[in-house]
Amino acid sequence: MAIAVLAVAMFMAVTTEFSVVGLLPVLARDFDISLARAGWFVTAFAVAAAVLGPLLTMAASRYAPRRVLVVAVLVFALGNAVAALTRSGTVVLAVRIVQGGLLPVLASIAIVSAARLAGHSREGWASARVNQGVVATAVLGVPLTAMVAERLGWPASFGGLAMLGLVAAGLIGTLFPRLAGDPPASSRAAVSLLARPRFLAQLALAGVLFTAMFAAYTYIAPLLSLVGTLDGVAVGWMLMLFGFAGVIGNAIAGRVARSDPVRVSAIGSGALALVMTLLPSAGGHRLALVVLVIVWGAAHTAAFVFCQVGAMVAGRDAPAFAMALNISVCNLGIALGALAGGAAADRFGTVAAGYAGAALAVVAVLVAGAIIIVRPQAALSGRELPSPD
Template structure:
């Protein structure tokens, strides 16, 4: 008779994670395609590239606001029902973006679309982690996040190519279709996951009293901003500096997506093995690669190779940060996991804004890479401080948080 520890996971667990990954694919496409369609949006609305880049910041700010707000409001809601509601919001936001008559309305649609992003990934991470043994939580989270990574291999390049041929609005209609598929998959495959009767808005918000929660969030907000400072302007960097044709940009985005997917899967395994060490290593790698990108961006081959590395190193950090936040916020895993995406999208907003500032100041399209390297240095300093605090007061980190299991 096989032991319980070696028994295969029931198919429902795999299908539930698949449904969550499909949602991640749609969200990732909407989030990252903005970088690839900046020239088309700027031309359509007669705006500069840095000005069009504000739609990246607008989406990110929607995530920053929406993650804590919607997670707190949904603290007592069954997690399956909440995931479906969040995906419905996301789908409606993409319809609004596709129909936007002005840049202002596009910005509003992007902010609205970003509102459910963090809560969807936060709640989805908790659900995915509850379907597997405790020692495989980070891997389960990384599998759920694979959808976001694969979006950069398939969704973003296809949407960017569509934008170049039939217009940027087609990208949002494509994501609308993915949102509808996700709604069906969530309803069919995700098990009902009721919240604890002790979970309230107040108990969730209580996680914000812990210094380790703020250090982990700050690490994501600052350190991950380094990647976005560079990646937000990848399209003009490849065409204006590396000398590639505009038609090659979707292929470059696909290379970045392959790096993201590899980094996400690798990061999940490393985080389950040595959580803090995996974060130190990821941030150190981001620093080195972004500093190199300032130089390698001038040649097509080295530029594309560095794009792959930046995607790998950046994505390896995400499942580790997600797991760290669940660990340091026992009793409020949903809010902690959702706030991770607030932090990452604050990084998105600030990285895109700072990158646009140095470009607008005349330092060229490669200058955001150096800004990114500096931000990653600051992020590494924050997580090192968090690790030192663990050594001085191990109880501050808290025990590994139990994750609610899904109801059959």
């Protein structure tokens, strides 16, 4: 039950982050800005997570996880309420920056706490369980907020997320067990991670992979609309299909991620490269479009678990800080991906965002391949961390 409560909190927080993806056309219209400028609502959140996340997590990890989680969730709820009530794009952007800074705190402490409750060697299972909140974001959160915005306006979407945040905070305060925070000594272990080649290589892989993922995913709504000639409601259903495919991807990832996170990340990157390359040409074939969206959703969601488990394995001495750095690097990738996809779309058309994502996914495959090749040599030279098994 405690891990399920964390999944609810993650659903609220990650839906807050990614609901904007489905709302970009509406936000661009209402604030009278270009699609690329509206992409800054995604970018600002991600940059804040990348810059502020590790420091805030290191400070917060000394306190009891339940207290930190409740405070973080309440701040998310308050921010969503403000976004629902304002009509200023600048205020919405400021809210996104605050929420972005707190996302790594919430997510890293939630995932690490779940792993502590699950026990050693079950990190993949625990991460996948908490990640069900991320999956639910793709299945329900993003498509429902898009549909609500289409019918009632985007402020109603943020209002609903504010109420869900209050519910999540209450559930954590009531049902989540008391756990001790990390001892002060863990700060030294946290800083030492930055000198470990294996951990830094894992972060590099996560950053490139997430840049690839979000070069295309940030613009999935206009991309599907253009390629498939779909209206807003149809795009919502396609986003829901994407999310249901993510359920499958999350289940598979929870089982295989612990075996070799780098190798499975390479496979997932290859699948993403293939899908993003083929998608623009699938518009005239609705069945092909459906199949590609399913594969895309499964690989996209699995990548979250692959990177989470990879960070926990490589940074076992300071798992909360390792997870925060992973989330921060992933969010930096989200920001760079949004910018790269937006730049490609502005210059060459919306479909170019898909091609940009494909090219970056190929780079992620190459990075993973390099890690796999070098890894045995590092192990023999003593520079590699010992296996956690």
